[in-house]
Amino acid sequence: MSSQLQPEMHAAVQPKTKKSxxxxxxxxxxxxxxxxxxxxxxxxxxxxWPIVQTIYLSFTKWGGFGKYKWAGLHNYELLxxxxxxxxxxxxxxxxxxxxVPVGIAISIFIAVLLNQKIKxxxxxxxxxxxxxxxxxxxxxxxWRWLYNADYGLINYLLGLVxxxxxxxxxxxxxxxxxxxxxxxxxxxxxNMVIFLAxxxxxxxxxxxxxxxxxAGPIRMFFKITLPLLTPxxxxxxxxxxxxxxQVFDLIxxxxxxxxxxxxxxxxxxxxxxxxxxxxxxxxxxxxxAVAVVLxxxxxxxxxxxxxxxxxxxxxx
Amino acid sequence: MKKLVSIAMAALLVAVAGCSGGGQSSAPAGTTGSAASGxxxxxxxxxxDKNQMPAIEEMAKKFNEKNPNVDIKIELTPNKQYWTKMEAxxxxxxxxxxxxxxxxxxxxxxxxxxxxxxxxxxxxxxxxLNNYPKALVDLYTYxxxxxxxxxxxxxxxxxxxxxxxxxxxxxxxxxxWDWNKLKEVAxxxxxxxxxxxxxxxxPYGQDGFYNTIYQNGGYIISEDKKTSGYDKPETxxxxxxxxxxxxxxxxxxxxxxxxxxxxxxxxxxxIAMMYNGxxxxxxxxxxEYTKDKVDVTYLPKGKENTSVIHGLGNVIAANTKHPKxxxxxVKFLGSKEGAEILAKSGAAIPAFNGTQDTWMQxxxxxxxxxxxxxxxxxxxxxxxxxxxxxxxxxxxLMTKAWAGQxxxxxASKELxxxxxxxxxxx
Numbered sequence: 095m096s097s098q099l100q101p102e103m104h105a106a107v108q109p110k111t112k113k114s115x116x117x118x119x120x121x122x123x124x125x126x127x128x129x130x131x132x133x134x135x136x137x138x139x140x141x142x143w144p145i146v147q148t149i150y151l152s153f154t155k156w157g158g159f160g161k162y163k164w165a166g167l168h169n170y171e172l173l174x175x176x177x178x179x180x181x182x183x184x185x186x187x188x189x190x191x192x193x194v195p196v197g198i199a200i201s202i203f204i205a206v207l208l209n210q211k212i213k214x215x216x217x218x219x220x221x222x223x224x225x226x227x228x229x230x231x232x233x234x235x236x237w238r239w240l241y242n243a244d245y246g247l248i249n250y251l252l253g254l255v256x257x258x259x260x261x262x263x264x265x266x267x268x269x270x271x272x273x274x275x276x277x278x279x280x281x282x283x284x285n286m287v288i289f290l291a292x293x294x295x296x297x298x299x300x301x302x303x304x305x306x307x308x309a310g311p312i313r314m315f316f317k318i319t320l321p322l323l324t325p326x327x328x329x330x331x332x333x334x335x336x337x338x339x340q341v342f343d344l345i346x347x348x349x350x351x352x353x354x355x356x357x358x359x360x361x362x363x364x365x366x367x368x369x370x371x372x373x374x375x376x377x378x379x380x381x382x383a384v385a386v387v388l389x390x391x392x393x394x395x396x397x398x399x400x401x402x403x404x405x406x407x408x409x410x
Numbered sequence: 411m412k413k414l415v416s417i418a419m420a421a422l423l424v425a426v427a428g429c430s431g432g433g434q435s436s437a438p439a440g441t442t443g444s445a446a447s448g449x450x451x452x453x454x455x456x457x458x459d460k461n462q463m464p465a466i467e468e469m470a471k472k473f474n475e476k477n478p479n480v481d482i483k484i485e486l487t488p489n490k491q492y493w494t495k496m497e498a499x500x501x502x503x504x505x506x507x508x509x510x511x512x513x514x515x516x517x518x519x520x521x522x523x524x525x526x527x528x529x530x531x532x533x534x535x536x537x538x539l540n541n542y543p544k545a546l547v548d549l550y551t552y553x554x555x556x557x558x559x560x561x562x563x564x565x566x567x568x569x570x571x572x573x574x575x576x577x578x579x580x581x582x583x584x585x586x587w588d589w590n591k592l593k594e595v596a597x598x599x600x601x602x603x604x605x606x607x608x609x610x611x612x613p614y615g616q617d618g619f620y621n622t623i624y625q626n627g628g629y630i631i632s633e634d635k636k637t638s639g640y641d642k643p644e645t646x647x648x649x650x651x652x653x654x655x656x657x658x659x660x661x662x663x664x665x666x667x668x669x670x671x672x673x674x675x676x677x678x679x680x681i682a683m684m685y686n687g688x689x690x691x692x693x694x695x696x697x698e699y700t701k702d703k704v705d706v707t708y709l710p711k712g713k714e715n716t717s718v719i720h721g722l723g724n725v726i727a728a729n730t731k732h733p734k735x736x737x738x739x740v741k742f743l744g745s746k747e748g749a750e751i752l753a754k755s756g757a758a759i760p761a762f763n764g765t766q767d768t769w770m771q772x773x774x775x776x777x778x779x780x781x782x783x784x785x786x787x788x789x790x791x792x793x794x795x796x797x798x799x800x801x802x803x804x805x806x807l808m809t810k811a812w813a814g815q816x817x818x819x820x821a822s823k824e825l826x827x828x829x830x831x832x833x834x835x836x
Contacts, residue, residue, distance in 0.1 A: 158521070158522040158796075159500045159501045159522050159524065160502075242670060243665075243669055244669065261665050263669060264664075264665035264666075264669050350668070354612060354613040354614070354664060354667065354805065354809045355668035355669075355809070356665055356668065356809055356813030356815060359806060359809070373494045373497065373498070374802060375798065375799055376497055376798070376799075
């Protein structure tokens with residue numbers, strides 16, 4: 095009987111455990127989704143849905159006050175004929191290509207300096223982080239005054255050593271770079287904190303071993319610090335690249351749009367073009383088309399970065 | 411694990427309860443808001459000029475004394491962001507109950523049913539529209555309906571720094587001056603070493619080239635609002651008046667003026683003369699430097715004795731929850747009593763006829779009569795249904811011309827061509 099029963103029991107038990115395992119799994123899934131639901135819903139409502147909406151709106155023509163009708167590819171036809179699009183693309187690319195690497199290089203340099211045991215280290219770290227917590231509007235206002243070609247501090251100091259300073263924010267050839275300087279300055283603090291965290295994750299023993307083998311500080315930096323910092327560099331380069339593609343506030347606030355600044359037109363970026371069309375001319379459909387082009391650009395560049403990361407990012 | 415889950419659940423429940431609690435507590439507030447008059451009502455009133463804030467606050471207080479159930483919440487937005495904000499608010503259906511409007515926007519807002527027509531209310535309450543300058547009443551009438559009671563008006567004068575003129579031993583400008591005289595004196599007053607210029611020539615319309623275009627017999631937009639006047643030689647000559655002043659170094663360059671505004675330079679004694687509006691009077695009167703060092707006179711004469719006039723109106727949002735209370739407030743703002751408060755503050759010339767003298771007397775150190783006199787000969791501010799569209803282009807192209815990136819002729823003709831395209835689509 096027992097021999098008869100056993101297989102039966104076995105057979106009965108087996109599916110039962112499977113079932114309960116499934117049930118456990120299912121309830122785990124349920125809980126997992128419930129836990130991430132707030133984020134998921136937020137992502138859907140505030141990111142995914144607006145993206146879908148924007149793509150839809152880019153095919154519409156706007157009348158006054160958000161009334162629109164289907165217009166097919168009309169906006170895109172106009173957009174690719176718009177000389178401002180090419181100016182904006184060029185400026186966005188220059189801005190990205192200059193601001194991102196320079197910002198990262200300076201941030202790494204400062205992070206390494208601030209990763210040592212010197213007196214008052216927290217004070218230095220706070221000082222470098224201050225621009226990050228300052229409002230962009232305040233930063234822009236202060237820099238506008240510093241840059242003022244006739245009465246600003248920078249040109250005054252240059253004048254003391256006999257250099258006639260440029261018209262930083264009203265010369266079309268220079269204005270973009272003036273903005274880049276401010277952007278780099280205000281991004282150092284945030285990047286630095288990420289790099290500091292990365293630096294502190296590098297085991298001391300590597301440096302000790304290198305020292306025994308007779309490596310100097312510069313060699314140690316390039317052979318140990320830099321390779322082991324690549325995950326942080328990768329993260330910072332992706333976030334700052336996306337930020338650079340979307341640069342708007344500094345340009346808008348520093349170069350102004352309604353004050354008759356001769357540099358504004360030649361210094362506009364994609365996000366600036368989006369803003370003037372969408373919010374100043376009330377041309378929402380056209381602005382949406384600009385946003386879609388920008389989105390595609392960011393997607394492509396980020397995809398390339400993700401692919402390339404295998405070649406240079408070391409995770410251990 | 412189980413413990414963790416139950417803690418998380420509890421937290422979630424609390425959060426959900428918190429949310430629904432919040433929703434419930436706000437519901438009664440909503441019902442009182444839409445209640446009939448007699449109960450407490452709060453109206454939002456949006457505007458952009460902080461110089462007028464004290465007068466507006468006083469008007470709101472007076473109105474509140476008479477109508478204790480109506481509170482006025484004033485919302486100040488700087489001019490630069492005001493219309494961006496209103497456009498978004500209008501699109502989202504959240505316009506303030508009452509707000510300032512200007513000429514360039516009125517047709518757009520009225521034609522898109524954003525504003526409450528007040529023709530019936532005006533008739534019912536026996537308001538006499540002859541109390542306001544006709545140009546302003548017409549400005550705010552669209553398709554036979556009145557949309558605003560005129561609030562104030564502004565005209566342009568030639569402001570000058572008495573001290574700088576005295577130092578250079580130059581007699582003050584007066585009604586005998588013409589364009590050539592102004593150019594000549596402006597050059598004479600310029601002292602590059604000291605960083606002082608005779609005049610400021612920024613690429614501005616209302617307080618700049620609109621006046622010289624009109625004075626030269628040109629126009630910006632035809633009366634039927636179908637064609638641009640920017641390809642007319644008279645118009646182009648009116649623009650060149652300004653670029654000549656820059657080229658002859660009698661004014662800072664366009665780049666300089668974009669970094670430091672002309673008014674700022676004038677207020678610090680770097681500019682001897684400038685075209686500016688009557689709206690600057692109260693600011694100059696409060697400024698320690700300009701208070702007794704500057705004065706104002708008629709614009710130098712061109713071919714025609716004219717200039718540009720513009721005025722603001724108070725309008726009611728079409729979807730306001732309290733149309734009755736909002737109308738009462740607009741009526742008060744447009745009344746003689748309201749106009750007198752504005753006049754005494756000096757912040758703007760009230761539109762209500764007969765109260766302008768009070769405004770003049772509020773700042774006896776300036777020759778403000780010229781602004782009232784100009785109202786009689788001035789031409790209306792150029793507008794069309796979608797003024798903002800071509801006005802943006804106007805700023806862009808004129809900035810290029812002023813900066814010398816383009817000749818004035820090319821910029822003006824390009825503007826005319828593009829403006830005509832835009833106007834044909836309106």
